[in-house]
Amino acid sequence: MLSNSRVAYREHNHLRCQNAAMQRARSLCEQHKVRLTPIRENVLRLLWQSHRPLGAYEIIEQLSDAGEKSVKPPTVYRAIDFLLEQGLAHRLATLNAYIGCPFPGNPHRFAVFVCQACGSAAESSFEAIDNAIGAAAARADFEVHGQAVEVTGLCPQCRGKADD
Numbered sequence: 001m002l003s004n005s006r007v008a009y010r011e012h013n014h015l016r017c018q019n020a021a022m023q024r025a026r027s028l029c030e031q032h033k034v035r036l037t038p039i040r041e042n043v044l045r046l047l048w049q050s051h052r053p054l055g056a057y058e059i060i061e062q063l064s065d066a067g068e069k070s071v072k073p074p075t076v077y078r079a080i081d082f083l084l085e086q087g088l089a090h091r092l093a094t095l096n097a098y099i100g101c102p103f104p105g106n107p108h109r110f111a112v113f114v115c116q117a118c119g120s121a122a123e124s125s126f127e128a129i130d131n132a133i134g135a136a137a138a139r140a141d142f143e144v145h146g147q148a149v150e151v152t153g154l155c156p157q158c159r160g161k162a163d164d
Contacts, residue, residue, distance in 0.1 A: 018048045021100055025088050028105050034086065042068065043079040044100060047089055052119045053097035053112075056080060090123070094150050099123065109133065111149040117158035 025044055029036040036044075046062050047054060054062075056076050063071045080098055083089035087104045091097075092112060099112065099121050109130045114121045129149060137144045 018045070021048045021102065024104055025086075028086060028088065031105075032086065034082075037079075039063075039068075039071075039075060040079045040082050042066070043076060044083055044088055047083075047098055047100040051099075051121055053092050053095050053099045053114065053121050055095070055097045059098075090148060092121070092148070092150055109147045111151060113151045113153065113155075115155035115158055116152050117154055117161075120155055122155075 022041070022045060025041070026036055042063060043059055046059055049062075056073065059080075060071050060073060060076050063076070080089065080091075083098075084091060087107075088101055089098050090101050090110070090112070092099065092114070095114070102123055103110075103125070108125050110123050110125050111129055112121050112123050130147075133144065133147055
C-alpha cells in the first residue's frame, strides 16, 4: 500500500505545490534554528520548479539565467549539502541529481520513480519496500543508515503519448 506519494504524475496546482514546499522549508529551518539563506532558498525553489531531478551544473545554469551573479559550483554544492542535511532534498545517486523532498521533517525511506521519456520524478514511501529492506538488512546483520530506491519507467503522460 502506498502510504505517501508526491503528486508529480497527477494533475495538481503546481504553484501551490511549490509554495507549500517553500513554506515547509522555512518552518523547518526556523524550528531547527538554521538559516535558509537566499541562495539556499533559490536552489530549493529550482528543485521544486519542475518535478524533474536537477544536477548541480543545471542548477548553476538556471541560477545564472535567473540573474544570480557569478554563481560558483562550491556555493551551489554548499547549498545542496545544507538542503540534504536538513532533509529538504534528496540525492538520486544513479542520476547524480537532486529533487525536493515532499516530506521534510519526517524521517522516511523512499522510492523515486523517474520517467525515462520526460525526466519527471515522483517520490513515494512504500511500507512494503521499507519492510523488505529492513528484513533483508536484519538477515545480513546490517545496520541501514539510509535507503533510496530509484525506479525508471514511463509516467502516465508519456505512456499515454506512446499509446497514441
